[in-house]
Amino acid sequence: MARLIGVVGPSGSGKTTGLRNLDPKQTVIVQPNSKSLPWKGAKNNFSLLKISEKTGNLVRTDELEKLPAIIKHIDEERPDIKYLIFDDFTHFFNSRTQSNDFRSKTAGGAAFKKYADLAADTFSALFKYELGLRSDLTMIHHFHVETGEDVNGAMRQLLKTPGKLLDREIDVPSYYTYLLFTVVLGVKEVDNNNERYKYLTNDDGVRPAKTPMGCFDKLLVPNDMYEVIKKIEEYESN
Numbered sequence: 001m002a003r004l005i006g007v008v009g010p011s012g013s014g015k016t017t018g019l020r021n022l023d024p025k026q027t028v029i030v031q032p033n034s035k036s037l038p039w040k041g042a043k044n045n046f047s048l049l050k051i052s053e054k055t056g057n058l059v060r061t062d063e064l065e066k067l068p069a070i071i072k073h074i075d076e077e078r079p080d081i082k083y084l085i086f087d088d089f090t091h092f093f094n095s096r097t098q099s100n101d102f103r104s105k106t107a108g109g110a111a112f113k114k115y116a117d118l119a120a121d122t123f124s125a126l127f128k129y130e131l132g133l134r135s136d137l138t139m140i141h142h143f144h145v146e147t148g149e150d151v152n153g154a155m156r157q158l159l160k161t162p163g164k165l166l167d168r169e170i171d172v173p174s175y176y177t178y179l180l181f182t183v184v185l186g187v188k189e190v191d192n193n194n195e196r197y198k199y200l201t202n203d204d205g206v207r208p209a210k211t212p213m214g215c216f217d218k219l220l221v222p223n224d225m226y227e228v229i230k231k232i233e234e235y236e237s238n
Helices: 065-076 088-098 100-104 108-129 163-170 225-237
Strands: 002-006 027-030 058-060 083-086 139-143 145-149 153-157 178-184 199-200 221-222
Touching: 027 065, 065 083, 065 108, 083 225, 088 100, 088 108, 088 139, 108 163, 145 199, 153 163, 221 225
Parallel strands: 002 139, 002 178, 027 058, 027 083, 083 139
Antiparallel strands: 145 153, 178 199, 199 221
16 A cells, blocks of 8 residues: 655645655656746756656646556556655646636536546545555645635635535545645744745644654654655654
8 A cells, every 4th residue: 555645735835845855766746737846956857757668757747537547657667666746736626627628517417527527536546546556655645725614613724625525525634644734934933944844744723734643753844755754654664
């Protein structure tokens, strides 16, 4: 079974930058847009993935339904890959919901079915194949954040999805043992600007982050996914 890690936060809060220390030879990043990876040297270490040649480590597609085939390829034909990242999953949702075909279905059964299909494709891309994937593969899903009410009516920062139907069909956060939120500290809180960017490891009353008890000693840790995975591996090996 593959390991799943979710990361939630607004644009510019360090989600993608947190990947900077993962070994590019062991990493594939799937992007729904063509933005540059935001760290020095990334351009030289990432090239477009070629399935037939089993080379490359960067995929650019905004089609949600293509993701299961990418997962299958990495799992079965790329044993060199240990980290598979989907950056940023919210854009996959947006690409579907803003398409002409989706927007044109506004009445009756078609209007309901388009969200049911979105839920099915989302589940396939995020969770359906997790149990059957090799255990040395870590999949990391990035999401944007939105402000909304939790089940108790309190205002919180929540993982952003396209709507209530998807939330009912798939309670996305419930599938993660490790769900981190990004936090950017104020400029007066730290001396070094690079130290402002953190991962929140557990619920702080505003953001419902979660990790197992005893996995992390601190509520806030540096946004370094390599170090986070090392800490998780240490915890799981005990």
